[in-house]
Amino acid sequence: MSSDVILRMRGITKTFPGVAALQDVNLEVRRGEIHAICGENGAGKSTLMKVLSGVYPHGSYSGEIEFDGEPCHFGGIRDSERRGIVIIHQELALIPHMSIAENIFLGNERVHRGLIDWNRTNAEAGALLRRVGLRDNPVTPAMDLGVGKQQLVEIAKALSKEVRLLILDEPTAALNESDSRHLLDLLLEFRERGITCVIISHKLNEIEAVADTTTILRDGRTIETLDMRGKDVSEDRIISGMVGRDLSHRFPPHTSVVGEEALRIEDWTVHSPTQHGRTIVDRANLSVRRGEIVGLAGLMGAGRTELAMSVFGRSYGTGITGQVYKDGVPVQLRTVGDAIAHGIAYATEDRKRYGLNLIEDIQRNVSGAALSLLAKGGWVDDNREFQVAEEYRHSLNIKAPGVGAVTGTLSGGNQQKVVLAKWIFTNPDVLILDEPTRGIDIGAKYEIYTIINRLADEGKAILVISSELPELLGICDRIYALSAGRVTGELSRADATPERLMQLMTSLKERS
């Protein structure tokens, strides 16, 4: 048995300041199999692959890696590629203006006496393309290809490096049905030819279709490894492993007093601004009442953030159709300013990129979305501003020496509180909170939940977007599930279980 194990990772532990991303993780991949890794967002899948490929070099983690019977100490991604371990990331890394052939041999150029041999480059690229089932001309610029074909070019690039272990991180997340089909068929073909594949995926039906073995991670630990060739492994079996069973005392108790409807979205459809004609949100309907905490669940790429941002003054998307009702009245929210004026706030999932001015202090970030409330005739009263920021520093328990502290120096939890303060100060009726506890530790999470409950008690309508099912189940009164841009179901707190939600989130059927 052990002789046909190509990769063995033992006792891998990787910590980031304050967070243990991986704890004592074990992984065994057999030669020539397709091995799936499953887990919720944040379970540690991508971190594990980064450890394997040397993105996190030897010494920055503890534990052992053995590839083909030899121990590995990779100092960088080149080391792992030399051994034939190639990772294809979720975000495609092709350079748009370069040709397919140039992309395939980037960093690995076909050279003759110091000059690039273009004939050889293009001929070899063409041969590699045929191996992945593409008939495109290798001199075509990468940007002229669709996402599906770009993904295949990435695989061709991996083949050019004489890959022995191919790792694919969410390879079908951005692909449509037929492109996904084609890619999975290709993986099965590779298996025939003896290439070992590790695939990270959220799409359980795909895993069921192609994987020989599945390893489940949760909260940075290995939960179990399932042999998929046994017929008794179902999607439900994987789901229960992914979500676990403990929803213990991580959430403050709360009973909502639900009032009038505050926000309703009808037939909301949004198209991608970059990929022409691709529908990101498809005829979505949902509503939130005052005093109510409503969850929006969905896997990566389901369109949750896009839905929220398109409602929030059309910050995302093109070709938006549908109607937004605020307090039962149809409203047009064409700009972020309109949305704020109508009492809608959106706290982003990516606070560093979209939420905070990291080089400014707490005071100026808190006032950032509602400076006019502190101004008379265009003049800002900075003493009032200081007072307001101080109030939030105390009421939200932002840990900093003072409101003059630069937000870039704060911890994730405190940065998140500054973002919340900024939006609470706009005095909204509806707060859309996108991943409000992403990347922050358990203690700070509890504080954020307490703040959310308090806001609901004040009669605000709260819509929480989260990748963590326990979080949604722990704090929400109602949960909508979103899959591939469609609302696939709605569960009340009493009916919601992780299993049912995960089924809705992975189903491609529309609600009947």
Place this chain on the structure above:
Amino acid sequence: MTTIVEADPETAVTAPTRFSVNLRQSGIYIAFAAIVVLFEILTSGSLLEPQNISNIVVQNSYILILAIGMILIIIAGHIDLSAGSVVAVTGAVAAVLMVNLDVPWPLAILATLVVGALIGAWQGFWIAYFGIPAFIVTLAGMLVFRALTMTVLGNQGIGPFPDDVRTLANGFTPGFLKNIGLGVLGGADLFTLLVGLAAVAGIVAVQWRARRARIGYGQAVDTPLVFGLKIAGASVVLMFIVVQLARFKNLPWVLVLLAALVLTYTLISQRTVFGRHIYAVGGNLQAAGLSGVKVKSVTFWIFVNMGLLASVAGIIFAGRLNQAGPTAGNAFELDAIAAAFIGGAAVQGGVGKVVGAITGGLIMAVINNGMSLIGSPSERVMLVKGLVLLAAVAFDVWAKRRAGRSR
């Protein structure tokens, strides 16, 4: 469940960061003081002679005015390469109106300012609403407005300007009151001295009121000793300059104008919603947009403002030379950009102050003036200015990286 208290090291790491931020901000003033002292010694006292102080102000006023507009653009994360050409074309427009068409000078100045604002609006449109990088738009503007200057002037200088305009650009406030004796310092203009005293009184009063208000709101303030020293230091420097000017020929009009502009733009950038939005846009464009800041409008108006200030500089430069010429304002934009960066602006945007840009401009002015006083050839002046710019930005990058590491 109890709330877990986060580890306190956070508070600890913030302290050095605050220190280095302060160092980044105050370093420029320390450097300026050091450079002044250095050249005062090298020139054996000529640098701070009454006439020389006046010369430094008058000869550099247009660069300083451009630097005010430039710093706002750089804070927002853009750049303007066309400022020198806009100075030239607005100077030419003013000359044609006043000299060739005999338009009364106040009207001609007003018309020139409008032209400057329209030029700014033209560039602002392409940058803000069409989405072309400012570097490209203003590079094109640099060529286009230089070409228009030559067209308007017919490739020759136009002058002379009316006396009033020349006085504004080159002249001094009249002695409204008599001269008084200042002992060993000789005679000085009483009116200028009174203006100086009024300015000092104003600074003290405003600072005192602000301090009281901050205390009232429970904000941290300097200790009384530090506060007193700062005020006293500023007053002494200000009065020294005023006394020297009063001993020479009173206040240059451009200094009065410059003081008014610095005050106005400091207030706009620090105390108005619009000013705050400039910092927000430069600090994090996406976050500003998602906070409801009208990003495009902010960008548009700072370029309109830049055009306006360039036309002010254009009038003053032409008035001072008493002629609008085809090569006027050549490379002024580079001096203005250098002033902004020496004065503590960050290349990525979001950081900078009007007073900092003025100080940066004055540092270059003092280096220029001091080195020519000691007879350095112009290539050496250029060399030193280049190295000072590099050193200033290198210091900024270094301070930022150090702050980042302690995070």
